[in-house]
């Protein structure tokens with residue numbers, strides 16, 4: 001089996017997908033509002049003979065696109081396309097969505113004897129910045145991965161990295177309810193919700209010494225009163241808690257919630273908790289899939305600087321990796337250092353280096369799927 005016809009199909013369509021990726025850069029849409037990006041990618045898949053279902057899994061901007069070849073394994077490619085508020089595509093999900101769809105169409109058009117099924121899942125709202133983030137968790141709950149043998153995606157970065165971990169993550173909103181009063185005339189009549197929030201942050205800062213060093217507790221006070229002369233009636237903390245796995249995360253989340261209860265008790269405020277996004281697990285990269293992907297990247301002339309990094313961030317692809325064998329490798333879009341979730345990162349996604357990475361990422365994904373389809377050994381090994 002030759003990959004050259006798949007690569008030729010990808011090369012032929014590359015300008016179109018560069019245009020879509022760059023369009024997404026100029027028109028960033030945040031999670032669950034990625035109507036135009038999702039529609040553009042789904043339309044490409046539909047135009048190339050994929051059976052497209054959209055909306056999907058109860059999400060307006062999710063889709064499932066299926067190309068059924070001959071009998072064989074089912075491989076899912078994950079497309080993301082949500083942007084960050086105010087920052088745009090500072091996580092490069094424009095590249096992710098385009099690479100997944102380009103790979104799938106390349107396989108469909110280029111693989112003569114396709115012994116398997118290719119599915120592209122359009123997975124919205126990976127970024128936790130919006131309510132109900134975690135599109136892939138919705139897909140899992142919908143049963144999308146039942147019968148899927150492997151799930152693959154690529155993520156842009158400042159270097160090529162094959163494996164690596166991610167943290168489990170809880171996204172919480174903590175609301176304190178106090179009692180308004182004149183802040184100078186009758187402060188003793190008031191209950192200060194902002195003070196409860198500040199006490200809570202002091203609790204977090206004390207807690208940091210007594211949790212494992214890879215734990216991350218980071219948040220903002222998104223509401224802290226309306227005027228200096230009114231005792232704040234309402235204060236809101238938006239918070240992420242991250243830990244190396246879901247079990248330890250649960251332990252830390254309990255401690256974090258106790259900090260908020262303590263802040264409420266100390267001030268007399270009431271406290272309420274709300275989970276604002278699906279809980280993300282920790283990423284498990286399948287070693288066999290990683291090795292196949294690595295050999296495909298190397299065959300495309302790429303250098304792999306690192307095979308394992310421990311990432312402090314979180315992704316809902318991690319939840320997929322607990323369901324089916326999965327990989328979440330990083331592809332290099334920049335010669336110089338890049339900070340994730342920055343405007344510089346977004347700007348880097350429309351450079352010639354990023355466009356070349358889009359092509360390479362799509363080819364490495366498609367090559368990996370072709371290897372899975374053609375090798376019973378790989379099929380056996382990844383399911384072990």
Ligand SMILES: [Zn+2]
Pocket residue numbers: 091092093126155
């Ligand atoms: Zn990302």
